[in-house]
Every structure is written in structure tokens, then in C-alpha cells.
Amino acid sequence: MMRSTTFSLVLVAAALGAPATVEAKAILTAFPTETTAFVANFNPFNTSTRLSTVEDFMYEPLVIFNVLQGGKPEYRLAESFTYNDDLTAVTFKIRDGVKWSDGQPFTANDVLFTFNLLKAHPELDLNAIWTQIKSVEVDGNNVTIAYNAANSGLIYKLVQVYVVPEHTWKDVADPATFTNEKPVGSGPMTEIERFTPQEYMQCRNPNYWDAANLFVDCLRFPQIAGNDQTLTEVTKGELDWFGAFLPDIEKTYVGLDPDHNAYWFPGGSMVVFNLNQQTKNAGNKAAFNDLNFRRAFSMAMDRQAMVDIAGYGYPTLNEYPSGLGAAFHSWNNAKVDTEYGQFSKYNLDAAKQLLADSGYKDVTGDGFVENPDGSKIGFDIIVPNGWTDWVNSVQLAVEGLTQVGIEARLSTPEEGPWDNMLKSGDFDVGINSIRGGVTPHFMFDLALYSANVGKTRQAASHYSNPELDKLLDGFYQTSDEAEQRKIMDQIQEIVGRDLPYVAVFNNPLWYEYSTKRFTGWFNAENPVARPVVYGGVPERVLHLLALRPVTP
Incomplete structure (x- = not known):
């Protein structure tokens, strides 16, 4: 198993005859979910074996509603939204300049394609969106979604639809079983640099729109099957960000490294x-x-x-x-x-x-x-x-x-x-x-x-x-x-x-973290957003972007 460190030394081949250079990578080890083995399924709609880091890290939401800040909208792939007068439609303005990880532009048409994909394949419509909306239309950078009835809260479900690229998904024969093994994403971490059933490495998107705020190069995910195995990993001191039940946490976690190990349970x-x-x-x-x-x-x-x-x-x-x-x-x-x-x-x-x-x-x-x-x-x-x-x-x-x-x-x-x-x-x-x-x-x-x-x-x-x-x-x-x-x-x-x-x-909200290799963690003194790394909490993108590696 690869040893977890903040800076992994990567040799980059130089030009002919020139000495190799050494590039330091900031690698954060996280534990978002328990499993006996990882399966290479990067389809955000295929929930049977989908990896928990596909949402948010590989495919970013249009908007994140920050629960700890009273639902404050944190704009991501969309830069704004507005309602019509009677709350029967919402219009998202898609952010300019966003690219997919393969360099192709992210557009309003990708949003339209994704919603139509859910309509054509109801088994993908995990939040029953199409039982509550009647149309999706595009006008330039604007996507307007019309509702069946006035609804000031449906937006919370709409932004849980993770947009996929039309240019790579349009020819997928069965999107429900598609495992998307060569993903093209919009989020901060789209590149799979290592994958085995026991460990995988998800690294930075080379075309990420918010790259100026991303200081983590790779997320490393070890396979952990349960709370007992978590305790074993904790004693090694390798986990930077995780969420797990640990009995007597002051002794079993904080006590191992009081200067760095901490937790916060909102x-x-x-x-x-x-x-x-x-x-x-x-x-x-x-x-x-x-x-x-x-x-x-x-x-x-x-x-x-x-x-x-x-x-x-x-x-x-x-x-x-x-x-x-x-x-x-x-x-x-x-x-x-x-x-x-x-x-x-x-x-x-x-x-x-x-x-x-x-x-x-x-x-x-x-x-x-x-x-x-x-x-x-x-x-x-x-x-x-x-x-x-x-x-x-x-x-x-x-x-x-x-x-x-x-x-x-x-x-x-x-x-x-x-x-x-x-x-x-x-x-x-x-x-x-x-x-x-x-x-x-x-x-x-x-x-x-x-x-x-x-x-x-x-x-x-x-x-x-x-x-x-x-x-x-x-x-x-x-x-x-x-x-x-x-x-x-x-x-x-x-x-x-x-x-x-x-x-x-x-x-x-189970959340433990170590300041040994990274700083900027959310906690009771810095309650920016829900702090967890596991799925279903899109604020984890905001947390990732707040982290900074400790300089050796």
C-alpha cells in the first residue's frame, strides 16, 4: 500500500540529456465511505456501485446551498439563478469560461442534455425531477426550468442533478449501467491516476475553472471495510480527512497525536x-x-x-x-x-x-x-x-x-x-x-x-x-x-x-481531521460549512478548496 504523505515525489522526465526534475505533489488521504472493494464506476447516475467521490469532486454542482449558513447559495458551475414572478420557473446563468476536463467547453446545452437524459431514462432520475417539472429550455448561457406548479424549494433538488458532457455521453447505449471508466468531468478532481480494488487516486482536473483556489493535487482513497479497520488505519496516522464512528475518540484518535488530530460533530x-x-x-x-x-x-x-x-x-x-x-x-x-x-x-x-x-x-x-x-x-x-x-x-x-x-x-x-x-x-x-x-x-x-x-x-x-x-x-x-x-x-x-x-x-456529522499535513480545516471555531468528506454533502467541495498543504 502506498504510504500517505503530503508531498509525494514525482520524477518528471526532462528533455534529452537534461537531468530529471522533482515535482512535489500535495496528496491528501481521505476516507469517504466503507467498502470491501472499489469498483471503477464513475457514472453519477449508476448508484449500485458508484464511487462516492464521483459527485462533487468529479462532477461539480451548479450551486451549493450552504446549510450551516442558512442555505446561502455558493455559486459553482452556475453564477446566478432567478425565479419568475409566480415561482413557476427558475433560470440558471451558466458560468462563462468553464471547461470539461478534456478541454471542451462546458455550456448550457450540457445542462439541457443531462435533464433530457433523465427524462428519457427515468431510472436515472434519482430525485423524481421530471414528475415536478415540465420543460427545460436554453437561451445562450441561460437554462430555464419550468415547473408544474409554483415551488420555491425544488431548486434544492435541481442542483443535485450532476451535469454530464453531451459530447461523451450522447452515444452511450445504456446510461443506467454505463460505468464511465474514462470520465470527463467538471469538478476539481477528475483524473484517475491509480486504481485498484484496494486503493485509488483521484487527481486535479487540468482544466478546472477554479484552479486558482485548488491547492490539493490528488485525493488518495484507501479501502476500509468497517469501524474496526478504521481504527487500524487511524493508528498509522495516515488519514487526513475522514468521517467515522470511533469509540472513546479522545483516547482512540485525539490522544494518538494531540497536536494534530481533531474532530467536530455538528x-x-x-x-x-x-x-x-x-x-x-x-x-x-x-x-x-x-x-x-x-x-x-x-x-x-x-x-x-x-x-x-x-x-x-x-x-x-x-x-x-x-x-x-x-x-x-x-x-x-x-x-x-x-x-x-x-x-x-x-x-x-x-x-x-x-x-x-x-x-x-x-x-x-x-x-x-x-x-x-x-x-x-x-x-x-x-x-x-x-x-x-x-x-x-x-x-x-x-x-x-x-x-x-x-x-x-x-x-x-x-x-x-x-x-x-x-x-x-x-x-x-x-x-x-x-x-x-x-x-x-x-x-x-x-x-x-x-x-x-x-x-x-x-x-x-x-x-x-x-x-x-x-x-x-x-x-x-x-x-x-x-x-x-x-x-x-x-x-x-x-x-x-x-x-x-x-x-x-x-x-x-462524522468528521475527523489531521492538521499534520494540511491546514484550513472547518471546525467549531471556523464553521464555514458542513465539514464531512462523505457523499450527499456538496459543501465538501468548499472544504477541499479551503485546504492548504503544510510546507515541509
Whole structure:
């Protein structure tokens, strides 16, 4: 394995007879995701094996909305956007002078091509964009996207469409399975200089439009399969930027190099148990579609133990009936707490009683209840292998469920299969995380909007409610905050009432860093943006551009 250093010496062949010169490269070692082996898939739309560094680093967004700065737009491939008067269309002005990594110009037509590609291949439309827009038109450097209805928040999804170059993608026969092994990108790091299943090196775009602010030459990514292996890598002192659960972090990480090792854990995604309401198992399906069974399941969750024992106190307890979370408490509907809060608190006796009152009883004498019709209930709870904090949380969940007479087992597939199972619906119960946004709407929309079912693992409950869809649509059909708050109260009322998922805690944003080789890191004293390196947080581009190598 290549040793991680800030400056890798690269011999550059000189002209005939001239001595070779030595060029210093600033190589940053990062760990954005856990995997047993890397697959050379650089297609931003092929999520089955896509590398987590394709988005943002290889393909840059049009705009980044900086969540820690109240949604402030940070313009990237677009230099501005404007709405029409009634919020039914947005126009992006594409930045002048941007080139693809092969030197071809990046234009508004590439944006048009990409959106039309999603329209022609709905399986690529990961955020169901074409269910909410009616047209995309180009006029010079301007791209205008017309909506089906007024929407002041759809832009947050639009900028998650990563634009691909028309000149290299127009002849791709099947863009859903295309692995894009010779990528042409727009972001800061587009060149794959080394690739093996155990390590790859993603290096700077020779034609990057913002090269003046890029001081990192290459990102090196070692293969790491789980939290235990992360601890091994940490002891070597090779990781510059990563995000992982480390037990007793002051001892296991900071204590190894107190002068350089540090961390910052801002509040992050909601963690839930998804009971798949469309599971193929008939007995489980009957139970999961019974509100009282879901409520009993919820009351069997020892959330505080998950936070304190499994999470070493890093996560934040989430007992909101809707899963709203402490970060969005200013939006909280207190009426929902009063009416449904009992079902989001640990209470084994109440869970047993609710099951009994609802007709669940142990017919076979094995200690586990059956459905009122006598059909068997028994399921695996899937959690990625190596995610030790989540594995321990699931073990605590299994213990609680066992005590109330529900048969549940732990299952630990690899992260990729787990993701696909949640998305496709080929599972019974899974632990999952739901990303947050500028407002709580993003989280609820991602997890519960009907059009997202089957498109993303975030919607893994496979729940559908037209009334809720209408409210989610309506939230951004106005820019009036009072009206938005009224709608958000109604959204929480439905989610608290229906309990489509069982929220247990909120993850922190996992973020550790070393100042030994690079400076400029975001932290509590320098809270520029969300600091993490893993996918789904486009602010990581801003972080990369803030870093400077330490001069040896």
C-alpha cells in the first residue's frame, strides 16, 4: 500500500540529456465511505456501485446551498439563478469560461442534455425531477426550468442533478449501467491516476475553472471495510480527512497525536428503522401495515441506550413522534408531541399491552407473538457490516423487541447490497439515515414523498400517502414563512399519527481531521460549512478548496 504523505515525489522526465526534475505533489488521504472493494464506476447516475467521490469532486454542482449558513447559495458551475414572478420557473446563468476536463467547453446545452437524459431514462432520475417539472429550455448561457406548479424549494433538488458532457455521453447505449471508466468531468478532481480494488487516486482536473483556489493535487482513497479497520488505519496516522464512528475518540484518535488530530460533530441525519410496508413476506406485511404494531415496535426501542452505549453519547436522542429532531425544534408542532409522544418513548409494558389489545398473541408457545389471523411474524433487521455503532443499535433493538414478544434478528450485508435492498424493497426491516436540508421539508420529502419510493433508500418504508404528498408539494408553493409553518405543522401531524418510520436518534456529522499535513480545516471555531468528506454533502467541495498543504 502506498504510504500517505503530503508531498509525494514525482520524477518528471526532462528533455534529452537534461537531468530529471522533482515535482512535489500535495496528496491528501481521505476516507469517504466503507467498502470491501472499489469498483471503477464513475457514472453519477449508476448508484449500485458508484464511487462516492464521483459527485462533487468529479462532477461539480451548479450551486451549493450552504446549510450551516442558512442555505446561502455558493455559486459553482452556475453564477446566478432567478425565479419568475409566480415561482413557476427558475433560470440558471451558466458560468462563462468553464471547461470539461478534456478541454471542451462546458455550456448550457450540457445542462439541457443531462435533464433530457433523465427524462428519457427515468431510472436515472434519482430525485423524481421530471414528475415536478415540465420543460427545460436554453437561451445562450441561460437554462430555464419550468415547473408544474409554483415551488420555491425544488431548486434544492435541481442542483443535485450532476451535469454530464453531451459530447461523451450522447452515444452511450445504456446510461443506467454505463460505468464511465474514462470520465470527463467538471469538478476539481477528475483524473484517475491509480486504481485498484484496494486503493485509488483521484487527481486535479487540468482544466478546472477554479484552479486558482485548488491547492490539493490528488485525493488518495484507501479501502476500509468497517469501524474496526478504521481504527487500524487511524493508528498509522495516515488519514487526513475522514468521517467515522470511533469509540472513546479522545483516547482512540485525539490522544494518538494531540497536536494534530481533531474532530467536530455538528448535528446530522435522522436515523430510523424502516418497516417495509410492501415487504414480500405476507405475515410481516400484515404486521407492518398495522399502526398499533408499528407503535409497539417504537416503544420497544431503548433510544437512550442506543445513544449512550452504542453511540458513546455522540448522537442526539430523537423522541419526536415525527422524527423532526432537535436541529429543527423551532419548527416543532407541540400538539403532535402531546397526542403521539407516548409512542416514541421506551416503554416495554405499554408495548406488550398494545400488542395484546390489538390481538397479537403467542399461538405456538415459542415466546413470540403471531398476527391476529395466526400468521407468523419474524424478520431480519439489516444494517451494514462493519458499522459497529449501528450494529450495536440494532442489537439493542432486537433485545427490546424480544422482550415484548416480537421475533427479530440481526443481519449484516455489505453497504452496497444494504443500500440496494432498502431502495428496491427486498427486505423486511432496516436501520437507515435520512439526510436533512435547509428546512425539515427536505428530510420529510426524501423519506415520504410517494414519487421517491423505489428511487432512493431514504424512502425505504415504501409508504405512500396522497394527503402528505399534497402538503409536501404545497410547502414550497409559497415563500410566506407563516404559511410554510402551517403546512409543516400538518406534515408533522400526519407523520406522528401514521408512524411510517421509527426515529431513534440523530447521527452527528462524522468528521475527523489531521492538521499534520494540511491546514484550513472547518471546525467549531471556523464553521464555514458542513465539514464531512462523505457523499450527499456538496459543501465538501468548499472544504477541499479551503485546504492548504503544510510546507515541509
